[in-house]
Amino acid sequence: MINRYSRKELTNIWSEQNKYKIWLDIELAAAQAMEKYKIIPKGVSSLVKKKGKINVKRIHQIEVKVKHDVIAFLTSITEKSGIKSRYLHQGMTSSDVIDTGFNIQLVQSGNILINDINKILSILKKQAKKYKYTPCIGRSHGIHAEPTTFGLKLASFYEEFKRNKRRLLSAIYEVSTCALSGPVGTFANINPKVEVYVAKKLKLRPEPISSQIIPRDRHAYYFSVLGIIAGSIERVATEIRHLQRSEVYELQEFFSKKQKGSSAMPHKKNPILSENLTGLSRMVRSYVIPALENIALWHERDISHSSVERNIGPDANITLDFALVRLTNILDKMIVYPKKMLKNLESSKGLIFSQEIMLQLTKSGVSREKAYRIVQKNTKESFSKDKKLIDIIKNDKFIISKLSEKNIKNIFTYKKHLKNVDYIFKRIFR
Numbered sequence: 001m002i003n004r005y006s007r008k009e010l011t012n013i014w015s016e017q018n019k020y021k022i023w024l025d026i027e028l029a030a031a032q033a034m035e036k037y038k039i040i041p042k043g044v045s046s047l048v049k050k051k052g053k054i055n056v057k058r059i060h061q062i063e064v065k066v067k068h069d070v071i072a073f074l075t076s077i078t079e080k081s082g083i084k085s086r087y088l089h090q091g092m093t094s095s096d097v098i099d100t101g102f103n104i105q106l107v108q109s110g111n112i113l114i115n116d117i118n119k120i121l122s123i124l125k126k127q128a129k130k131y132k133y134t135p136c137i138g139r140s141h142g143i144h145a146e147p148t149t150f151g152l153k154l155a156s157f158y159e160e161f162k163r164n165k166r167r168l169l170s171a172i173y174e175v176s177t178c179a180l181s182g183p184v185g186t187f188a189n190i191n192p193k194v195e196v197y198v199a200k201k202l203k204l205r206p207e208p209i210s211s212q213i214i215p216r217d218r219h220a221y222y223f224s225v226l227g228i229i230a231g232s233i234e235r236v237a238t239e240i241r242h243l244q245r246s247e248v249y250e251l252q253e254f255f256s257k258k259q260k261g262s263s264a265m266p267h268k269k270n271p272i273l274s275e276n277l278t279g280l281s282r283m284v285r286s287y288v289i290p291a292l293e294n295i296a297l298w299h300e301r302d303i304s305h306s307s308v309e310r311n312i313g314p315d316a317n318i319t320l321d322f323a324l325v326r327l328t329n330i331l332d333k334m335i336v337y338p339k340k341m342l343k344n345l346e347s348s349k350g351l352i353f354s355q356e357i358m359l360q361l362t363k364s365g366v367s368r369e370k371a372y373r374i375v376q377k378n379t380k381e382s383f384s385k386d387k388k389l390i391d392i393i394k395n396d397k398f399i400i401s402k403l404s405e406k407n408i409k410n411i412f413t414y415k416k417h418l419k420n421v422d423y424i425f426k427r428i429f430r
Helices: 008-013 016-036 044-051 056-066 069-081 083-087 094-130 150-174 192-201 217-243 272-286 288-293 304-333 338-346 351-363 368-385 389-394 397-402 405-411 421-428
Strands: 135-140 143-149
Touching: 008 094, 008 304, 016 044, 016 056, 016 069, 016 094, 016 192, 044 069, 044 083, 056 069, 069 083, 069 094, 094 150, 094 217, 094 304, 135 150, 135 338, 143 150, 143 351, 150 217, 150 421, 217 272, 217 288, 217 304, 272 288, 272 304, 288 304, 351 368, 351 389, 351 397, 351 405, 368 389, 368 397, 389 397, 389 405, 397 405
Parallel strands: none
Antiparallel strands: 135 143
């Protein structure tokens, strides 16, 4: 991933240095287990831990010759550790190290993403409560529908990210497995107790059954969850982009004192951060399909998944982390315009109360079909002549014969639309 969309916390996890450190941790834990069960002589793990330093440059030099990254890694370690290091990797295969290491990197990344989501939840909760009763228009198909509150919009996002947190925790659990079962997974030359020991040491679970690899449905689930979270990010970003349009302008992204919006037009304040999130979300979702296609491999193993994961492992996690942090900052600093929300509410001349008029007519004994037809006729007149709907209703002889003036007046208030806001908030923020 390019530096522009990367944070050090995630790039460190996906660095070569960290990858090889994890590989060494796996080999050392396996050696400790083998010593415990008297499979190899005592002292191997302590010697390798003391002398086997990671040298990324040297590993790459060896890999150029041997064309195998795990062999290059082991050769580099044993060069410094002496003859006893020959007992490293006893009965293991490359995928035991690569797959277990990859899972550890996913867990490390996932835990940071959980922390990112927690921050978003905190900001959304604060902002939702702040704008709990701030009325604004609800829209369906981009058209004014009925009144809602800006707090309810934010509460909806909060609830969605609560679900995302649960999904991600589940996905982290899904990939928290360890496989040290040797070629084709039969434990032919390695004691299953070694796998159990290493899994416990590395805070993982033994993979119940592996071939030569850990099954890739686990990873497909993890990356699918990242894709869903990216979809949620874009949902929020799209709402912000719409609400900042000049015709709407109910809120805007924070615009710093020296910031410039356009090289040509000094007046511009563009929702560039939200637009950026839309693009980054597309990238994260694009990694889901390759992850799904990695599930079906030949027999006990091939390496068609390897090149995919070398790309999507770092890119999906690094990009999503950056996007979550950026969204947190947008939500925390966004500028909200309640007066413009109210102005937009009133711009429809009362058309947004059409349902209530129809319902009141049905309660007075009018069929739903007739009530709908009558109200629709009046709303069309209100729209075409740019007149307040309440004035047109008061001049409709049929309607005033069914509804009192007080009844009509009570229809055209926001009170009814706000009465259950507190109930909804209690369900979400309990």
